[in-house]
Amino acid sequence: MNYSKVMLEEYLLNLGEKKFKQTQIFEWIYQKHEYNFANFSNVGKNLIRALEKDFKIEFIKIEKVLEGPLVKKFLFRLLDGEKVEAVLMEHDYGLSICVSSQVGCNMGCAFCESGRLKKVRNLETYEMVEQIILIEEYIKTRISHVVVMGIGEPFDNYDNVINFIRIINDSKGLAIGARHITISTCGIVPKIQEFMDLNLQVNLAISLHAPTNELRNKIMPVNKVYNLDILLDVLKQYIAKTNRRLTIEYVMLNMVNDKEEDAYNLCRLLKGMNAYVNLIPYNETAHIEFKRSSKERIDKFFNILKKNNINVTIRKEFGGNIKAACGQLRSESD
Ligand code: SAH
Secondary structure, eight states: OOOOOOHHHHHHHHTTTTHHHHHHHHIIOOOOOOOGGGGGGOOOOHHHHHHHOOOOOOOEEEEEEEEEEEEEEEEEOTTTSSSEEEEEEEETTEEEEEOOEESSSSOTTTTTTTTGOOOOEEEEEEHHHHHHHHHHHHHTTTOOOOEEEEESSSSSSHHHHHHHHHHHSSSSTTOGGGGGGGEESSSHHHHHHHHHHHTTOEEEEEEEOOSHHHHHHHHOOOTSSOOOOHHHHHHHHHHHHHEEEEEEOOOEEEETSSSHHHHHHHHHHTTTTHHHHHEEEEHHHHHHHOBBBOOHHHHHHHHHHTTTTEEEEOOOOGGGGGGOSOOOSSSSSO
C-alpha cells in the first residue's frame, strides 16, 4: 500500500468512515502481517469491500541473496520485472538496511556504478517499504536503522520517499525511529528546502565529494545546476532551522579529490558548520576508471580535517567482496 497515515485518514473520511480506522488497518498490515483485507476482523464489511476495490497488496520478490561477513545483499524483482538491490549490515549498534529509491539513476556521478543504467522509473512507496518487510521476514529479526543510500536519488523521487519515511516511522507502521533514518542526496537544493520545512527528525546526508565548483562540476553533473554556493547556503539554513547535525559524505578518489589542498578547501567550506564528514574509501568497479586513495592519503586528509576542528570519521567498510558496498549497487545484471 502506498498510503501514509494522513493519506489513509483522508481516504476514510471521504468514504464517511471514522479516521481512527487508519490505525487498525496499519496494525493489520504492518504489525500482524495480514495482507488479506477480508481477514481484518475489527473492520466493517463495507470498508473491507472498499479497500478491496481501491487497494491491492502485492509483493515484490527476493530473487537472490548474497552473504558476506556482517553483510547480506538482496536482489529484488519488482512486479514489472525491473530489479533493485538493498543491503543489510550488522553494526555494533544494531541492524541497518540500505534501500534503493529508483530503478537506475539520472544524476550521472562519474564514479558511481548505480548511474550506469539511466533512470528507468521511480520506485513506488510500497516497493521501498517492502524491501524492509521482506528482509525482516527473511532474517526473522527487526531492523533498527534505515539509510536511503541505495540505487537512485531519493530527492528525484521526493513524494514517494517522504511517504515511505512516514510509513516506516509510524508507530503503527514499521515503527523505526526518525533519528534512525538517514536520507542521502547529491544536492537537489529545492527538495532540501522542502524537506527542511517538513521538520522531520530524520537525518540528512549530503554527497559532497569535492570542495570547489571546478572539481565538483567534473565528477557530479548536478553541481552545474545547484553549485556549491547555492548548496552550502541551503545547508546552513537547514542546520539553523532544524538544529540537526548534517552528514557530509566525501568519497576518496585517488589523485582526484584527495590532495592536501582539497582537504584545506573542505575545511574552509565547512568551517563553523554543525556537520561531520564521513570519508568513504572509494570502492573500485570494473567499468569505471577511478581508483581508491591509498590508506596514507586518506589518513593525511583525515588528519588535516581533524587539526582544523572538523568532525570527521572514515566509513567502516562492508560488502566489497559481494559488490554490496557504497556505489556498487545496480539495477541490472551483467
Ligand atoms: N543519490 C544519493 C544516494 C546514494 S548514496 C546520493 O548521491 O547521496 C550512495 C553514496 O555512495 C553516495 O554518497 C555516493 O556518491 C557514494 N558512492 C558512489 N559510488 C561509490 C563508490 N564506488 N565507492 C564509494 N562510494 C560511492
